[in-house]
Amino acid sequence: MTEPAYLAAVRESYDTVAADYAAQVKAPAELDPLSRAMLAAFAEVVKTAGRGPVADLGCGPGKVTAYLARLGVPAFGVDLSPKMVELARAAYPELRFTVGSMTALEFDDEELGGILAYYSTHHTPPELLPLVFAEFHRTLAPGGHLMVVGHVGDGERRRPVTAYGGHPVSYESHLLPPARIAGLLGRSGLAVSAELVVAPAAGMTRTFATFMARKPESSSETRPR
Numbered sequence: 001m002t003e004p005a006y007l008a009a010v011r012e013s014y015d016t017v018a019a020d021y022a023a024q025v026k027a028p029a030e031l032d033p034l035s036r037a038m039l040a041a042f043a044e045v046v047k048t049a050g051r052g053p054v055a056d057l058g059c060g061p062g063k064v065t066a067y068l069a070r071l072g073v074p075a076f077g078v079d080l081s082p083k084m085v086e087l088a089r090a091a092y093p094e095l096r097f098t099v100g101s102m103t104a105l106e107f108d109d110e111e112l113g114g115i116l117a118y119y120s121t122h123h124t125p126p127e128l129l130p131l132v133f134a135e136f137h138r139t140l141a142p143g144g145h146l147m148v149v150g151h152v153g154d155g156e157r158r159r160p161v162t163a164y165g166g167h168p169v170s171y172e173s174h175l176l177p178p179a180r181i182a183g184l185l186g187r188s189g190l191a192v193s194a195e196l197v198v199a200p201a202a203g204m205t206r207t208f209a210t211f212m213a214r215k216p217e218s219s220s221e222t223r224p225r
C-alpha cells in the first residue's frame, strides 16, 4: 500500500523534536492521578484477558511502554519516527521497539492481546482514522483490549510551526469531539466500554479523553454505535 502523504511530515517532525520531547515530556508516573489510574486499569484488563503481547503504538521515547512493562504487561513499542525508536531502545534496552506505522501494521491478524495508542492518533487526518481503527481491529485477538488516549476538541485542526523547544515541525493535529472518536471505534467493530473526558486542569492546556474498547469474541457480539 502506498504510504499516506501526511506521514512524512509526522515522521520528520518527530525525528527533529525527539531528543527534547524525551527530555521534556513526563513519564506516566509523573502524570495526573486519572492518567495513572487509566493506565493501571488497562494493564489489569490486558493481563486478565491474557490474549497476547501488547503494542504501544506511537510509543515515542518508550516511557509509557516501560511503565506498562513495570505493571507486568508484555508490552513492546512501535513508532513512525526512527529517532524516537532509537531513543526508546537506548533508554529501555530490555524492551522491544520497532519502526512502523499504525496505518499499516506489520502484524498478523489477531496477533495482539492489547493495543495502547497514547497521544498518537491525533496527527491522523480524520478521514484516515477508520483505516487506523480497522488496523487495530484486524490485529487484535478476539477478547483483546484497546485503549486510546489523546487530545480532543471541537474538530479543529492545528498547525504548529515549532514544538518542544522551538524545533520546526510540519505535522497537523486534529482535535476531534469524543463522540466522533467513539463512533469511529464502534464502526470499526470494537465495543467501546468506557469514555473519560478530562477538562484542562492546572498545568494542562487541552482537554483529553480516554477510550477503552474490546474486540468482541464473535461478530454477533459487536454493537455498532
Ligand SMILES: C[S@@+](CC[C@H](N)C(=O)[O-])C[C@H]1O[C@@H](n2cnc3c(N)ncnc32)[C@H](O)[C@@H]1O
Pocket: 007, 010, 011, 014, 025, 057, 058, 059, 060, 061, 062, 063, 064, 078, 079, 080, 081, 084, 100, 101, 102, 103, 118, 119, 120, 121, 123, 124
Ligand atoms: C505526542 S507523541 C506521543 C509519544 C508517546 N506515546 C508518549 O506518550 O510520550 C506522538 C507519537 O506518535 C507517533 N506517531 C504518529 N503517527 C503515527 C503513526 N501513524 N504510526 C506510528 N506512530 C505514529 C509519533 O512519531 C510520535 O512519536
